[in-house]
Amino acid sequence: MNRLAGATSPYLLQHADNPVEWWPWGEEAFAEAERRNVPVLLSVGYAACHWCHVMAHESFEDEATAGFLNERFVAVKVDREERPDVDAVYMEAVQAATGQGGWPMTVFLTPGKEPFYFGTYFPPEPRHGMPSFRQVLEGVDKAWTGRRSEVAEVAARIGKDLAERASVYAVGSGIAQPPGEAELHAAVVELTRSYDERRGGFGGAPKFPPSMVLEFLLRHHARTGSEAALEMARRTCEAMARGGMYDQLGGGFARYAVDATWTVPHFEKMLYDNALLMRVYLHLWRATGDEQARRTVLETADFLLRELRTPEGGFASALDADSTDPATGKHAEGAYYAWTPEQLTEVLGAEDAALAVELFDVTGTFEHGTSVLQLPRDPADPAKYREIRAKLFEARTSRPAPARDDKVVAAWNGLAIAALAEAGALLDRPDLVEAAERAADLLITVHLTPEGRLLRTSRDGAAGTNAGVLEDYADTAEGFLALYAVGGDSSWLQLAGELLDLVLLHFTDEKSGALYDTADDAEQLIRRPQDPTDNAVPSGWTAAAGALLTYAAYTGSARHRTAAERALGIVSTLGTRAPRFTGWGLAVAEALLDGPREVAVVGPAGDAGRAALHLAALRSTAPGAVVAVSEVGDTEVPLLADRPLLDGKAAAYVCRHFVCERPTADVAELEDRLRGR
Structure with a gap:
């Protein structure tokens, strides 16, 4: 076992049992590289990453490759989710140098953490x-030992380029105003240019679920x-839910x-x-009454509770793409989910299989004669469909299941809390609200x-050591604010406010209003990361803007609203040019x-009239509407202050703005x- 044996990251x-003498990220690894006068191989991936597994089997488990690597490098392994x-x-450097990125990410660094090959x-x-990987190792080793001055020059140039890139957002966000009507309309027009009218979604293959863009479109x-x-x-929602991407x-x-x-x-x-999409489909149902959207919400919620909930009440990060194929005994992508007609017959019999x-x-x-299951049209016989679906689901549980990355990430649990709380309240599933509260x-x-600071991850109920980043604070606050809206417990609002105060104190540039992904007292890397664009999740920047705006609407805090408005300045520039990558910022701008x-709802606890008004408020499609509910006389939440009953x-x-x-x-x-x- 190498130095990863004591890690909490799956x-x-x-x-941990690779012949490569891996080090976790830390000063000790770079001090060792300095002592030995060798470069650092930084390998970054995550537990559910298919190609990470492939490279591990091909190279990191190979004794000869590992021997050369151990002799000439210090090898550092990082879980990108931690x-x-x-x-x-380092991904920014990879993309700038190669024009593309992905995982596993392979970067060679100086002992001073400067990248020089990607x-x-x-x-x-x-x-x-x-x-080949061995050729890359040999080439880097030759450059390090024979052309050190060139390596140093490249590393210095890359470091300078990254620093210059970082300054753009800090300057730009202090100039622009939040998006207005013209910018939001222009973003919709720009989206229509890449919209796939026939198949839904945006652009061509591969297609990623555009969760944040869909939220913006619904609010618009x-x-x-x-x-x-x-x-x-x-x-787009219909196409995704009918396709093979949906289970x-x-x-x-x-x-x-x-x-x-x-x-x-x-x-x-x-x-x-799944957290983001569950909320999108819920909001689509809220806007249209679409039954497929409602079913997708509930099925996805049940999946979260059944397969991702941990014994401690949190939600695990992911399920692997690969699992053991019972037919071959080998690990293969999609083996758990794909079917042949023969397999269907074994489970269902010939008539139902047809x-x-x-x-x-x-x-x-x-692949290999198998199919992923789709639902291209609604079943003519819904009862028969449910029977067949239940039998196939039950049979599938006997297959070897994909591995689960069971670490709990604060930000992603915040997103799940918000989705489950809203779904539970709107669809009369109190168990979903209870699951959100437990998480x-x-x-x-x-x-x-x-x-009062957040740690990013935990596993088996034990906290990791990595500090929370901006998205952890913003998305956790978002989850707490959703819990307050559906349940009226003001402690959630208070906790959200405490997290957002830390965002203002440690993540915000006072002069420009720009936001950084790491706190001002976090570990110093070669540059302080900062990115307002969405990727698989809302950027920490725009997620913070949304939570700040919501909190300000509850409390009347000019400080928090101003911070949200300043943060949204960058969306005016990015949203019209690249709306696919700033959907959450555009959605927040719609709310602004x-x-x-x-909406303040007052009345006695348990009163049917209060409950009906509360539910009607939660079902509102008004962009980013906030809902507070309590008995008369609640002075803890400013929005509820001085709100009497109406004729008893x-x-x-x-x-709006407390008017x-x-x-x-x-x-x-x-x-x-x-x-x-």
């Missing part, structure tokens, strides 16, 4: 114009009535589709994708330090332009006011 533990800051800094996956032998429709925005969101038996979405038709997925299932082949489009869509309790008891609307009945107040319309006790009237544009 990804690092996967490499250290997104390390990943972000790549991703390298094969064990030369292939398709790509050098709610505020403006744009049918084009709604149609792009609706069609037609067990619910939940795979990471992405390798094709343009949403047919063949990359089979890993990530917590963050129906299943047609129902799920089993036509050899994957939130885990974040408080395990991830929150006595000083709408107010956001603030429960009442709802609709406000309220007359109260109403009528649900239909409340709904009408919240629909008003």
